[in-house]
Amino acid sequence: MNRKELSRKIIDTCLEMTRLGLNQGTAGNVSVRYQDGMLITPTGTPYEMLTEDSIVYVDKNGKYEEGKLPSSEWHFHLAVYEARSDVDAVVHNHALNCAAVSILEKPIPPIHYMIAVGGTDHIPCVPYATFGTHKLAEYVKEGIKESKAILLAHHGLIAAEKNLDKALWLAHEVEVLASWYIKLLGTNQPIPVLPKEEMDVVLGKFKSYGLRIEE
Ligand SMILES: C[C@H](O)[C@@H](O)[C@@H](O)C(=O)COP(=O)(O)O
Numbered sequence: 001m002n003r004k005e006l007s008r009k010i011i012d013t014c015l016e017m018t019r020l021g022l023n024q025g026t027a028g029n030v031s032v033r034y035q036d037g038m039l040i041t042p043t044g045t046p047y048e049m050l051t052e053d054s055i056v057y058v059d060k061n062g063k064y065e066e067g068k069l070p071s072s073e074w075h076f077h078l079a080v081y082e083a084r085s086d087v088d089a090v091v092h093n094h095a096l097n098c099a100a101v102s103i104l105e106k107p108i109p110p111i112h113y114m115i116a117v118g119g120t121d122h123i124p125c126v127p128y129a130t131f132g133t134h135k136l137a138e139y140v141k142e143g144i145k146e147s148k149a150i151l152l153a154h155h156g157l158i159a160a161e162k163n164l165d166k167a168l169w170l171a172h173e174v175e176v177l178a179s180w181y182i183k184l185l186g187t188n189q190p191i192p193v194l195p196k197e198e199m200d201v202v203l204g205k206f207k208s209y210g211l212r213i214e215e
């Protein structure tokens, strides 16, 4: 895809993220790997106002086009691309249930085998750091090596995948898992989790269970 097509795809992903109920207001941001950097949503702009021209190119050193202001979270988007050569798209949101679990500063444990979607047996939660900081990007860089989906404490979710459709799908799956976890926590009962041996089996099966979403 050329730059214009990728920019359109970013905007469509943002709008779909809101339609799916995964985001609100100007929270969240979306990027794709492009040339030696990335294309990313601008900061503080309602998704309905985005045009292809508003999408910002940021190079691998964080230098961006004059006259445009990228998402305040460009540091952690670049950090994801640095950390993982197997992903080309990143979605960040403040989805209700993901944000709620992140406030507990807890990972989502293996309450359901679909927890394997991120590539490990839990959805990690990285420590809190102020939005838009290098510190937050450092935490993200470490966390994303472990799982393609991570919670950011007291903040929200990051999902990274091979393309935008897959990244959005992953974000949606994790929000469903987070909603089950929140419900379970509300029962005040002990929460059974799947044993490590079973999660290893599922993780193995997921390696060949391809998600048929291509751009
Ligand atoms: C304060 C921001 O909303 C922050 O939470 C950031 O993480 C976010 O989600 C949206 O920021 P941008 O509009 O700068 O992408």
Ligand SMILES: [Zn+2]
Binding pocket: 027, 028, 092, 093, 094, 131, 155, 156
């Ligand atoms: Zn955010």
